[in-house]
Amino acid sequence: MLLPAILACLAALAAAFSNPLACSGTCTDTHDPSLIRRTSDGAYYRFATGGGIDIYSSPALTGPWTYQGEVLPSGSSIGNAGSDDAWAPDVHYLGSTYYLYYAVSTFGTQESVIGVATSATMAPGTWADHGSTGVQSVTGDDYNAIDPNLIVVGGVNYLTFGSFWGDIFQTTLASNDLTWSGGAPYNIELNTTSPQPSEGAYVYLSGAYYYLFFSSGSCCGYDTDMPAPGDEYKIMVCRSSKVNSGYVDEKGTACTKSGGTLVLGSHGVVYGPGGQGVYLDPTYGPVLYYHYVNTSIGYADADKLLGINKIDFSSGWPVV
Numbered sequence: 001m002l003l004p005a006i007l008a009c010l011a012a013l014a015a016a017f018s019n020p021l022a023c024s025g026t027c028t029d030t031h032d033p034s035l036i037r038r039t040s041d042g043a044y045y046r047f048a049t050g051g052g053i054d055i056y057s058s059p060a061l062t063g064p065w066t067y068q069g070e071v072l073p074s075g076s077s078i079g080n081a082g083s084d085d086a087w088a089p090d091v092h093y094l095g096s097t098y099y100l101y102y103a104v105s106t107f108g109t110q111e112s113v114i115g116v117a118t119s120a121t122m123a124p125g126t127w128a129d130h131g132s133t134g135v136q137s138v139t140g141d142d143y144n145a146i147d148p149n150l151i152v153v154g155g156v157n158y159l160t161f162g163s164f165w166g167d168i169f170q171t172t173l174a175s176n177d178l179t180w181s182g183g184a185p186y187n188i189e190l191n192t193t194s195p196q197p198s199e200g201a202y203v204y205l206s207g208a209y210y211y212l213f214f215s216s217g218s219c220c221g222y223d224t225d226m227p228a229p230g231d232e233y234k235i236m237v238c239r240s241s242k243v244n245s246g247y248v249d250e251k252g253t254a255c256t257k258s259g260g261t262l263v264l265g266s267h268g269v270v271y272g273p274g275g276q277g278v279y280l281d282p283t284y285g286p287v288l289y290y291h292y293v294n295t296s297i298g299y300a301d302a303d304k305l306l307g308i309n310k311i312d313f314s315s316g317w318p319v320v
């Protein structure tokens with residue numbers, strides 16, 4: 001009797017995640033969010049999957065968030081199916097320009113392209129679409145070219161991407177931040193168990209380690225197709241002292257051999273957290289931002305809410 005009681009207690013402790021910070025204004029329309037603070041005035045900007053990529057801004061991290069317009073009001077210039085429904089934005093400030101990487105694809109296919117748009121201010125109407133970066137995939141490739149994430153290390157632009165089909169890969173962009181270097185993509189994370197449900201990677205440097213966050217499980221359509229308990233989205237992590245290889249989880253299991261340590265899973269009314277990123281905020285310090293559904297509100301994709309938690313790297317492994 002004792003061991004099961006202790007195990008149940010440990011499981012409860014492991015699941016003791018903090019609730020997201022309260023969010024005000026429009027906190028929906030936030031599937032696969034990307035978040036950044038504008039350097040000129042400190043305003044926060046948020047972007048998410050869908051349509052021409054909606055733009056929200058807010059005077060503070062927690063809101064009130066208001067709708068501003070779209071990054072690509074006439075769709076992406078990439079010709080592929082899905083160009084009027086861009087996915088998974090990833091925004092960075094490089095030099096004096098905001099770069100927004102996005103994906104054009106259709107659900108459940110590898111016919112995918114990673115595109116990029118740039119702006120000096122992030123305001124609607126200021127975005128120039130540069131179309132494809134050249135990082136793309138077709139049916140039968142080793143990877144699926146969606147869910148881009150950029151990190152610049154030693155002047156090299158590493159682009160991490162991938163979703164199912166071999167999971168998370170990485171390549172580099174040329175020094176213009178716009179086009180593929182031509183370097184062959186290499187695998188940095190693989191869940192060997194079918195259906196290899198890893199995607200939405202985000203690499204973040206803290207102290208001596210690069211942390212590879214990824215979303216594991218089923219992302220979408222919970223209202224019409226509820227996953228088995230535990231198969232819904234959750235946020236996992238591996239770390240490495242190098243950006244481009246050697247990622248392991250807390251037990252030392254290679255991320256390329258199904259490794260991954262749970263950072264945030266369903267808890268209380270928070271269900272299916274994922275599509276995450278990490279942002280170093282001047283007020284809160286590092287924060288994990290993501291989408292989730294609130295089970296007391298609704299399970300539809302349109303019900304996805306912005307979640308933000310402080311994240312603590314001090315133990316060497318991120319804790320929310």
Ligand SMILES: *[C@@H]1O[C@H](CO)[C@@H](O)[C@H](O)[C@H]1NC(C)=O
Pocket residue numbers: 191192193194195196197198216217236258259260261
């Ligand atoms: C790998 O995929 C299996 C099957 O969906 C899942 O149960 C497991 O949690 C995943 N592992 C990681 C590290 O995400």
Ligand SMILES: *[C@@H]1O[C@H](CO)[C@@H](O)[C@H](O)[C@H]1NC(C)=O
Pocket residue numbers: 019020269270294295296297305
């Ligand atoms: C979930 O929704 C309920 C009802 O609107 C609200 O009271 C609660 O604060 C929400 N919790 C989270 C974590 O979103």
